Amino acid sequence: MNTNSANETQALLGISLSIGTSLDTEEMLKRVAIRITRLTSVQSVAVFHWDHERPNSPVEPRLVISMPIANDWLSGCFKHIKDALCSAAEKPFSGNGIGPHRFDDDDSGIKAFRLPGFGCICLAEPANKLSDFFWEGFSSIAKQLSVTAAGCYAHEGTLLRQQLDQVFISHSGTFKSASSSDLSDSLNDFFHDSKHALSADWILLIQKDHTGRLSTNNLVGSVEGLPAGWLSSFVSCAAAAFDSNKPLFILDQSQLSTGDPKLGLLRSASVEAVAICSLSSAPGKAAIGFALCLWRSGFSQKLIDFRALESFGLLLWSLINRHNQNRTIYRYQSELVSKSREARASASREALANKTKSRFVATVSHDVRTALTGMLSSLELLTDTELDKQQYDRVRQAIRLTEHVNSIMNDVIDLSALEEGKLNLFFAPTKTREFFDEVSLSFRDLAKETGNRVLMEIDTRTPEWVCLDKLRTRQVILNLISNALKATRNGTVSVTVRPARAPSTSKECLHLVVRDEGPGFPEDLVSEVFEPFVKRDHADNVNTGGAGLGLAIVRALVTKMGGQVTLRNRSSRGAEVELWMPFRRPSTEEIASSGRLSTPVASTAGINTGDERKPFAGYRILLVDDDDDVREATGDTLTLLGCDVTYAHDGEQAVEWALSHAFDLIFMDCRMPNMSGWDATKEIKSRLGENRSPAIVALTAAVMQDETEVCYQAGMDDILSKPYSRPKLRDLLGHWLQPEAIAEKNTQRFEQARPSFDQKR
Numbered sequence: 001m002n003t004n005s006a007n008e009t010q011a012l013l014g015i016s017l018s019i020g021t022s023l024d025t026e027e028m029l030k031r032v033a034i035r036i037t038r039l040t041s042v043q044s045v046a047v048f049h050w051d052h053e054r055p056n057s058p059v060e061p062r063l064v065i066s067m068p069i070a071n072d073w074l075s076g077c078f079k080h081i082k083d084a085l086c087s088a089a090e091k092p093f094s095g096n097g098i099g100p101h102r103f104d105d106d107d108s109g110i111k112a113f114r115l116p117g118f119g120c121i122c123l124a125e126p127a128n129k130l131s132d133f134f135w136e137g138f139s140s141i142a143k144q145l146s147v148t149a150a151g152c153y154a155h156e157g158t159l160l161r162q163q164l165d166q167v168f169i170s171h172s173g174t175f176k177s178a179s180s181s182d183l184s185d186s187l188n189d190f191f192h193d194s195k196h197a198l199s200a201d202w203i204l205l206i207q208k209d210h211t212g213r214l215s216t217n218n219l220v221g222s223v224e225g226l227p228a229g230w231l232s233s234f235v236s237c238a239a240a241a242f243d244s245n246k247p248l249f250i251l252d253q254s255q256l257s258t259g260d261p262k263l264g265l266l267r268s269a270s271v272e273a274v275a276i277c278s279l280s281s282a283p284g285k286a287a288i289g290f291a292l293c294l295w296r297s298g299f300s301q302k303l304i305d306f307r308a309l310e311s312f313g314l315l316l317w318s319l320i321n322r323h324n325q326n327r328t329i330y331r332y333q334s335e336l337v338s339k340s341r342e343a344r345a346s347a348s349r350e351a352l353a354n355k356t357k358s359r360f361v362a363t364v365s366h367d368v369r370t371a372l373t374g375m376l377s378s379l380e381l382l383t384d385t386e387l388d389k390q391q392y393d394r395v396r397q398a399i400r401l402t403e404h405v406n407s408i409m410n411d412v413i414d415l416s417a418l419e420e421g422k423l424n425l426f427f428a429p430t431k432t433r434e435f436f437d438e439v440s441l442s443f444r445d446l447a448k449e450t451g452n453r454v455l456m457e458i459d460t461r462t463p464e465w466v467c468l469d470k471l472r473t474r475q476v477i478l479n480l481i482s483n484a485l486k487a488t489r490n491g492t493v494s495v496t497v498r499p500a501r502a503p504s505t506s507k508e509c510l511h512l513v514v515r516d517e518g519p520g521f522p523e524d525l526v527s528e529v530f531e532p533f534v535k536r537d538h539a540d541n542v543n544t545g546g547a548g549l550g551l552a553i554v555r556a557l558v559t560k561m562g563g564q565v566t567l568r569n570r571s572s573r574g575a576e577v578e579l580w581m582p583f584r585r586p587s588t589e590e591i592a593s594s595g596r597l598s599t600p601v602a603s604t605a606g607i608n609t610g611d612e613r614k615p616f617a618g619y620r621i622l623l624v625d626d627d628d629d630v631r632e633a634t635g636d637t638l639t640l641l642g643c644d645v646t647y648a649h650d651g652e653q654a655v656e657w658a659l660s661h662a663f664d665l666i667f668m669d670c671r672m673p674n675m676s677g678w679d680a681t682k683e684i685k686s687r688l689g690e691n692r693s694p695a696i697v698a699l700t701a702a703v704m705q706d707e708t709e710v711c712y713q714a715g716m717d718d719i720l721s722k723p724y725s726r727p728k729l730r731d732l733l734g735h736w737l738q739p740e741a742i743a744e745k746n747t748q749r750f751e752q753a754r755p756s757f758d759q760k761r
Contacts, residue, residue: 008134011039016141025152033067041126050119063254115146163197191221202294214242230269237265241276249276272297368409369701370627372723376402377633380726406723425469429586432462439474443481451490459498465591466583472557479550480514480577487518502564502580509580520569529567530555614642619737622646624654625669637726651675658684665736667699678714685715695736
């Protein structure tokens with residue numbers, strides 16, 4: 001044996017003796033590498049862990065040790081090593097996978113020996129090449145080294161799992177009993193112990209959403225000690241590692257080339273290595289993300305069983321989910337309490353605002369109506385004087401404008417009552433054809449003014465009697481027809497009525513279709529016409545007038561009655577409104593009862609005198625009102641109708657006059673100083689009794705429904721709202737001053753349900 005062979009034999013013996021001297025894989029491999037570099041001319045030794053035989057193992061070989069540490073050499077040849085080892089997964093190294101496998105990199109020879117069950121060991125071949133005798137002997141040593149390294153690795157994996165299991169066990173009871181408020185402290189303790197078991201400096205969990213996008217906003221774990229924004233930069237830079245679908249992906253400084261941006265990023269935070277453990281690679285599990293373990297140093301010498309790391313991540317994630325769920329529940333509870341508090345405050349503010357609005361509407365309405373009453377009565381009285389044609393036309397125009405203002409006030413009051421839910425409906429048996437005949441008479445004059453004709457067709461299948469709110473149904477239909485007449489000039493407005501089922505319900509309805517031949521609605525307004533204050537102003541100067549509240553009131557009334565209303569432009573010309581009004585068929589008893597209790601049509605014919613201009617001559621009227629102008633104008637109108645009028649300016653004077661004189665009728669204002677009209681009515685009724693007391697009619701500008709109900713509760717028999725026209729005043733006198741009405745006043749008033757003022761208007 002020559003000197004070289006003796007030296008090589010001695011080196012092989014020394015290397016062999018260093019194997020198995022420690023159960024610590026790192027320590028054992030370090031001893032082997034030192035012996036190789038000291039006893040031979042091998043320049044560098046590197047050991048890679050590459051457990052390709054496991055089906056879930058990461059593909060990349062991972063550096064365990066390098067002797068001496070030579071990052072430049074490793075980064076220069078790592079790619080070639082990986083390619084060679086990956087190809088060996090399908091075809092073994094030379095020598096049945098045990099012998100050396102040689103490949104060159106920049107004329108530096110590297111021999112690689114596979115360590116079955118563990119990985120491989122690579123040696124930088126010296127310039128003075130070792131003999132084949134040495135390499136054959138080293139092949140046998142590689143067999144021994146692979147068995148020992150695999151055993152040490154398994155032993156360390158067992159110890160690691162035991163440590164992690166101990167951490168899990170020690171904290172499981174705490175997590176089970178922890179509430180949402182103290183779970184954060186428990187998690188911090190759990191993180192601390194887990195980092196110690198893994199010898200890691202940071203343990204972090206990153207969430208991904210259902211699209212697979214990573215979100216560092218939902219990060220779990222402390223990033224104290226890492227530069228600000230470093231983690232977000234790392235996630236962006238290492239996106240390929242997160243998208244690799246591998247159970248474990250490790251980025252190690254020693255394995256990265258000098259120009260790799262990930263190397264600079266790791267160095268900027270003094271991070272030696274990062275282990276990226278996928279907690280779930282199955283699609284659809286958006287709540288699961290990745291566990292990150294970061295080491296400042298020493299990772300290259302530590303072997304981490306990724307299965308233990310995956311178990312750790314899954315357990316930790318379940319704990320975090322529980323914590324997040326509890327935190328979410330707590331947040332929702334807090335938000336619910338806060339929103340409930342806000343809702344109560346908002347409801348209180350809204351109630352106050354509605355109350356203020358109602359008070360404002362009532363006050364303004366009262367004052368405006370009071371002024372309109374004097375204006376209308378004075379204008380009507382003016383028409384009885386000697387006027388030329390131009391003067392008479394101007395007066396009639398002023399009367400129409402006064403009535404128009406009153407109509408707007410009525411719309412404002414109706415809309416306010418509907419919004420506040422204070423408008424009640426009163427359904428009663430109604431004879432269908434008579435009802436529509438009355439409606440036809442109402443718009444006859446308007447049709448004549450606009451040069452239109454109205455065609456109304458009632459289907460023969462329409463029931464003879466229906467139960468509906470006659471007043472409000474009339475208001476809805478008249479509003480729709482009057483709008484159609486105002487939009488049409490010298491054309492035709494058609495109205496069809498038939499029984500039908502509403503499109504979205506099974507209710508029996510009256511289906512009305514109103515078609516006009518006007519210019520239609522601008523397309524941008526079709527969807528908004530039922531909103532308040534929306535008006536259509538056409539280019540051809542068709543003006544429907546009003547404040548834009550009519551259709552809003554129509555929709556609100558129809559909805560309150562359980563019906564539906566729609567509007568659309570016709571394909572030819574004009575607009576078409578469809579209305580479904582629910583109704584109920586009355587019983588025979590209801591029809592008979594309505595016939596007995598129906599109010600006779602007001603008439604002034606044949607009352608006391610043949611003087612047609614003074615039909616109520618001889619009747620004594622007490623007029624009570626604190627407004628001098630209204631009292632004077634109304635008194636003159638009553639006098640013109642033949643009444644003997646006595647005046648009172650407040651409730652006290654009204655009681656005094658009523659107790660000392662006999663009157664046929666009392667017109668009683670409600671809001672007056674000293675004593676209100678309601679209190680005066682109660683006093684008169686209680687002092688005279690129902691049989692001796694004359695009919696008392698509320699003469700009031702307060703027309704909100706809740707205010708008018710106070711009038712009936714006070715004992716008033718009827719209500720005449722301000723402003724009132726002479727025909728309306730004459731009709732009311734004709735009803736209450738007829739002998740039959742006076743004789744039957746008491747019995748009739750209490751037999752029938754007293755309607756609200758909405759039915760009187």
